Each structure stands twice: as C-alpha cells, then as structure tokens.
Amino acid sequence: MENVLHLFPQFSVTASSGESHFKVFKEFQKHRAKKDSRNGLTDRRNRDSRLQKAESHENIFSDKSENFTCITSVSPEEAVKWGESFDKLLSHKDGIEAFKKFLKMEFSDENLEFWLECEEYKKIQTSRPMNDKAKCLYEKYIQMDSPREVNLDFATKEMTKKSIEQPAHTSFDLAQNKIYTLMEKDSYPRFLKSNIYSDILNGKQLLASFPAVRRRSRSFTVNDFQQFDSDSSIWL
Template sequence: MKIFVFLFPQFNFSTAPKEEAYFKMLGEDEPLACRMKESHLRNKDKKSRLSLLLAKSGSHENVSPEKKPPTTNKHIPPDEALKWSDSFEDLLSHSDGVEFFTRFLRTEFSEENIEFWLACEDFKSTESSTKLQTKARQIYAVFIDKEAPKEVNIDHSTKTTIEKNVLHPTRSCFDVAQDKIYSLMKRDCYPRFLTSDIYLTLTKRKGPVPMTRRRSRSFVLNDRAEGTAAWL
C-alpha cells in the first residue's frame, strides 16, 4: 500500500492559524469573519476621524467637537452672574456665561447644541470664500451628517436642504438649523441652567433664580379710564 504525502511549502502551519491556512488553500484572501471584523473596526474609527477633522484643518476652535472649556473654577462676581438670568441673549453675549452654560450642557450630554451654534456664528463671520467652503463641509461632517460625531437634533427636511447648500455655501446656509437649535436651548436648556447647581453656586443662592422679563416701552391707552396707560 502506497501513501502519498502532499506538501504545501507556501503555507507555514506552525505560525498561521489553521483557519487562515485553510482559506488560503481555497484561494480566499481571508475568512468572512475576519473581513467583517475589519469592516466593523473601520466604521468605528470613522467617527473618531471626523472628530479630528476640524482640529487638523486649523479652523476656529469653537467648531471643533473635541474642544472642551477649562475645568478650572473662575471667580465670577455673583452680581455679574445674576445678569445672565435677564435673558438667554445676555447669557450668550458673555464669554464666561457661554463657558458655564457649556459645562451645564455637558452634564446633560447635549453640549453639541452650543458648539454648533458657536460654529455657525464663526461661519457667518468668514470673509474668504475658500474658507467658507471648507468650514461648511466641516460643520456638515461634524454636526449634520447622519454619522456625525456631534449630530444635532434637527428635522430631515432641514438636513436635506443643508446637504444641498453646502455644495455652494453662502453665509446663510446654516441659518435655519441654527435658529432651531437656538430655540431649543432657550426653551428647554436655559431654564434648567438657571436652577442648576453650577449656576446657583456662581450666584451664591440656595434656590432657583427667577427669570426676569424686561418691560416693553410700548403702551396702549385704557379706554375705561381716559388718560391712563397700560404697559404691554
């Protein structure tokens, strides 16, 4: 009885796994499981690459999703911090107000809202058409795209419009989305910020700070009492 021994010198079975040698012998590059694993890892790395996109391009620091406000405690005079409760506009007009509001949003895992709003403000102030195109693509990749690492909560119709606009961007191509995020922060986030421990610590108060409303300068005459005026 003759025994035939087939040798495959091209395979090193002592160092390669049996499965790898088997698939090589069949002419396959690698097992399906291995290819699926590598595909998963590539998708996983995609978001991290997008997160670093802005930092590599040297764009405005507020646009970068990796940008984090300083964690050091600043000394903010309580009277100054109290002014932030006058209106949401007053809060955003103060650099320290933006910083502490961002800290608060981070506790709610929604800091992408203020970062997107700041990115849009920077975008609208861009003069160079070349930089405008670059920043438009960056904002879309980081905040708008369905796989964006800092995707903001806007409706599908607005996203679709932005997707078309970024091909030939103008300074107003993000205005609708920015207004929606602004309204969301003003309506939902801002009131909670005023009652948060972060803000109460700044104002040296133990209870919620009441929101003040500025009186309108317009008035109407009261028909019942001639000569009297009622503030609106």
C-alpha cells in the same frame, strides 16, 4: 495495499492504512490544539474588551457638579442677568463657559459648539474660506453619523446640504436657529436649576477647565449590553 490520503491535501502521501490513519490523527490533534489556543486567546481578548467598556460606562456619571469651584471674575449680580433670558446668557463670555460646562455634563455640548461656530462662520468675508468652513461645519455637525452630530430633523439637514452648494452667510441659519431653540427650551431651564448656576449666584467661581468627566464612547451601543446578557461567564 497502499492507499492515497486525501483528508488533508498538505499530507497527501502514500502509506499503509494503519500508518496513514495514525499520521492523520496526530496532525489533526496538532491542528485542533493550535485552533483552540487561538480561539481561547480571542475569547479572552473579547471578554476583556467588553469588561473595559462596561467599566467605562459605569464611570460616566461618577463626577458630580459639586466638584466645580470658581476662578472666573463674574459677580453674582452679573450672573443674575443670565437668568433673565437665554440671549443674555450667550452674550456673556463667562455665561457661555458656565453653560458649556453644564452641557458637557449632559453630553450635549456639541449643540453650543455648533451654534458658536455658525456665529464665526457669518463673519467670513471671502468665498474660499467660506466654502471650506461650510463643508467643515456640515461634515462635523450635520452629516449623518458625523463626529459631533447635532439633533436636527431630516428636512433641515437636507435643506442645509442644498444651501451649502453655493455657500452664503445664511446657509446655516435654519439649522442654527433649530439648535438655538432646542437649547433655549430644553437645556437652558435645567441650567438655571443646576448646582453650577447656583454656585455662581452664591459667589463661587467655575474652574477654567472641566474636571475629568468621563464621556461615553459613541462606539458603545446597546449591543454591548446584550453581549453581557448572552455571556454571563465574563463575570466569573
């Protein structure tokens, strides 16, 4: 007696019971082989990706401040003034450059960039460029999950968002002042104790470009480490 196979719609044919089971078994084997091959390739790709992330993370702190050498013309006498106040540091071009290099090592240079861009924003005189710049600053530094998001509390972010609905020169004052205070109280004291500042005081000069510091990818999260814990086979 002939049976109609329904196990796999694509192989719905009429055949004897023995022949039908044999055909189904062969097609099932082929299907599993292809699936296992694809899964194996995916697993290898995922494993390689996680290993690359781990290696990148391990190299974050591989560069040392001792790699800095000076080519700027600032004198030790001028650099001494940077230690008198944060304002004096930011009033000097070379002071800003040295501080920026220090912040890059701490992965917080977006704070200084935001403060500097706010200073430029205040110089805009016409409404259209001011509107465009206000939107750009908000989306770049303040909006949640923005590419260069600075450390601001929720209330400050909301007040700034409301302020730029009708942009003015003072629209970013609150946020800018918050970031200024953060740098002054937190980063600036560490800068004064850093090798970068010490080298300048001793007559060495900073490189014009920052030496290949590897920055942590913002996409690298705690979950990636959890993957390593849960899959020890990637190290084999």
